[in-house]
Amino acid sequence: xxxxxxxxxxxxxxxxxxxxxxxxxxxxxxxxxxxxxxxxxxxxxxxxxxxxxxxxxxxxxxxxxxxxxxxxxxxxxxxxxxxxxxxxxxxxxxxxxxxxxxxxxxxxxxxxxxxxxxxxxxxxxxxxxxxxxxxxxxxxxxxxxxxxxxxxxxxxxxxxxxxxxxxxxxxxxxxxxxxxxxxxxxxxxxxxxxxxxxxxxxxxxxxxxxxxxxxxxxxxxxxxxxxxxxxxxxxxxxxxxxxxxxxxxxxxxxxxxxxxxxxxxxxxxxxxxxxxxxxxxxxxxxxxxxxxxxxxxxxxxxxxxxxxxxxxxxxxxxxxxxxxxxxxxxxxxxxxxxxxxxxxxxxxxxxxxxxxxxxxxxxxxxxxxxxxxxxxxxxxxxxxxxxxxxxxxxxxxxxxxxxxxxxxxxxxxxxxxxxxxxxxxxxxxxxxxxxxxxxxxxxxxxxxxxxxxxxxxxxxxxxxxxxxxxxxxxxxxxxxxx
Numbered sequence: 001x002x003x004x005x006x007x008x009x010x011x012x013x014x015x016x017x018x019x020x021x022x023x024x025x026x027x028x029x030x031x032x033x034x035x036x037x038x039x040x041x042x043x044x045x046x047x048x049x050x051x052x053x054x055x056x057x058x059x060x061x062x063x064x065x066x067x068x069x070x071x072x073x074x075x076x077x078x079x080x081x082x083x084x085x086x087x088x089x090x091x092x093x094x095x096x097x098x099x100x101x102x103x104x105x106x107x108x109x110x111x112x113x114x115x116x117x118x119x120x121x122x123x124x125x126x127x128x129x130x131x132x133x134x135x136x137x138x139x140x141x142x143x144x145x146x147x148x149x150x151x152x153x154x155x156x157x158x159x160x161x162x163x164x165x166x167x168x169x170x171x172x173x174x175x176x177x178x179x180x181x182x183x184x185x186x187x188x189x190x191x192x193x194x195x196x197x198x199x200x201x202x203x204x205x206x207x208x209x210x211x212x213x214x215x216x217x218x219x220x221x222x223x224x225x226x227x228x229x230x231x232x233x234x235x236x237x238x239x240x241x242x243x244x245x246x247x248x249x250x251x252x253x254x255x256x257x258x259x260x261x262x263x264x265x266x267x268x269x270x271x272x273x274x275x276x277x278x279x280x281x282x283x284x285x286x287x288x289x290x291x292x293x294x295x296x297x298x299x300x301x302x303x304x305x306x307x308x309x310x311x312x313x314x315x316x317x318x319x320x321x322x323x324x325x326x327x328x329x330x331x332x333x334x335x336x337x338x339x340x341x342x343x344x345x346x347x348x349x350x351x352x353x354x355x356x357x358x359x360x361x362x363x364x365x366x367x368x369x370x371x372x373x374x375x376x377x378x379x380x381x382x383x384x385x386x387x388x389x390x391x392x393x394x395x396x397x398x399x400x401x402x403x404x405x406x407x408x409x410x411x412x413x414x415x416x417x418x419x420x421x422x423x424x425x426x427x428x429x430x431x432x433x434x435x436x437x438x439x440x441x442x443x444x445x446x447x448x449x450x451x452x453x454x455x456x457x458x459x460x461x462x463x464x465x466x467x468x469x470x471x472x473x474x475x476x477x478x479x480x481x482x
Contacts (some may be wrong), residue, residue: 045083047479048359048375049074049472050234050389052346053089053103053140055380055430056468060311063106066467071107073472084362084372085115086355087251090303090318090345090384092119092263095142096148114358119319119345120262120302122354123149124341129258129298135278137271138262143260256283258341261301261326264319272326279330279338292334298341304449305345305384309430327450343451346379347388349395356419371418374479378471380430382459383447389424390458396421423478425471426461 051057076082087103094102096113103111123129129148136142256278266269278287282293305318321446327330345351352375359372375392379385396419426432446454465471476482 014131018328019467044366044370044477045363046373047475048086048356048372049085049475050086050088050352050355050359050365050375050377051468052377052379052381052385053087053099053429055309056092056378056427057087057103058106058429059309059430061102064467064470066429067107069469070467070472072111073469073476075109077097079109081109084359084366084368086117086358086362087111087115088117088307088346088351088355088377090119090308092145092319092345093138094118095141095144096121099344115362117351117355117358119351120145120149120260122344122348122350123300123302123342125350125354126150126300129300129341132257132298133254133283134258134260135256135275135302136260136262137265137275138260139264139266141331143345146260150226151260165281204337204469256297258298258300261299261319261323263303264317264322268325271322272329275326276329276333280333294334294336295339299338300342300344301340302344304347304452305381306447307381307431309380315431320447323449340451343449346381346384346447347391347452349392352377352388352392352395352422353417356417360418364391373418373420375419375422376425376471376478377476378425378427378468380427380432382426382432382461386424386447386461387452387455387458389422389460390460391452393422393424422461424462425465425474427465427467427471429467 057064074081074083074085089099089100091099096116096118099116100111100113101114127150134146134151136146138145184191221372228280259275259278261275274285279296279299280289280292281287283297301319301323303319306320306324307315308318310316327338330336342350356375357374359375363372375389377385377389377392379389396417399417400420446459448454463471463474465474
């Protein structure tokens, strides 16, 4: 996984991060940069804050009151952040700028899109996969997120739930329809209605194959026991359609070269089936099952959270649960383990390295000359937030001792970091509660991903506080800012 080949470019000042600053009129001695005002009254910070979002700052779409108190302390008299801050979330079904706007409204301070790190943000660094044709699984703005991570999105990259976005061609639309249920096909046909003239079939029953539905004949269907219930489709009799199917089979669907798992989908069964089809057929699901390839196509996945907290009283299934299902199915069918080209999101070391770069770049934009020596990661989930921060702290200590890289495997060495430590702060407003039985990680089941070994010491937070306001107060006392 040569993911960090992109980190050197990120650090060398790619335009991803550095844009020219300009003097602020009427504010001598200050610089204006994306809403930040750099003054000389306060000594520059030598620490940065990494905030989880769900369960720390918000529950669902409701802000936690302690978050407002905390950010009241983090803002200076001009309403600007006094320290570099990033929001590191394992969510991936939203756009960065949308999340930044949401946080700005909830917290009462300006949040820039580049301060928001989604679970799949580090996929930008997997340059070796950006020229591959990928199958994308997830929900929300899949097209925009895949494009933002470096892929050129075309119609065959997407699963059925994005057909509304896919329907851009006035002539024809190619759709993978593999093992879809009757209800899913009804759902698909409703999205295809604008592309078709004449009545739609009431029910379409298919055997696995690829189908082209377009405005201009000839229509072509895979001749594999296709049945249309209805007298005609767009003026073509069933006999004519069957003849077309025999004469014009579809066999030119481009091979898929990898899989992006951006988050839990809406219809798990469909996505699990399609992903397995692609893995077992080496990217050619229309050709049928042959010898199962191994190693299989590259798989990039983000967000390993088994559970997460929203407005409901009980935890919700996260993408980690979906990955668990996929891994179990693949192992049962093939007898082999599903391998990942990259795993992103907390607790991955790659995500914390990425966050550290954003913190450093933010400090440089503000004109803070002192290096960032310490990171504080504030979260509510012991398995993702605490484990990840402690794992990264362990990584930093090993780097200081010259023991080399550790973590997600296959990464290229990165230049030494100025950051010396990363402290984990656990709050009790989300997944973790002060009423939870057992205070030691070893007494609780390990909810982490299969590829992250169980280490009880990594589940123990550096500090445990009631809420994020207490967490900020703790950081200020630690740094002498109280």
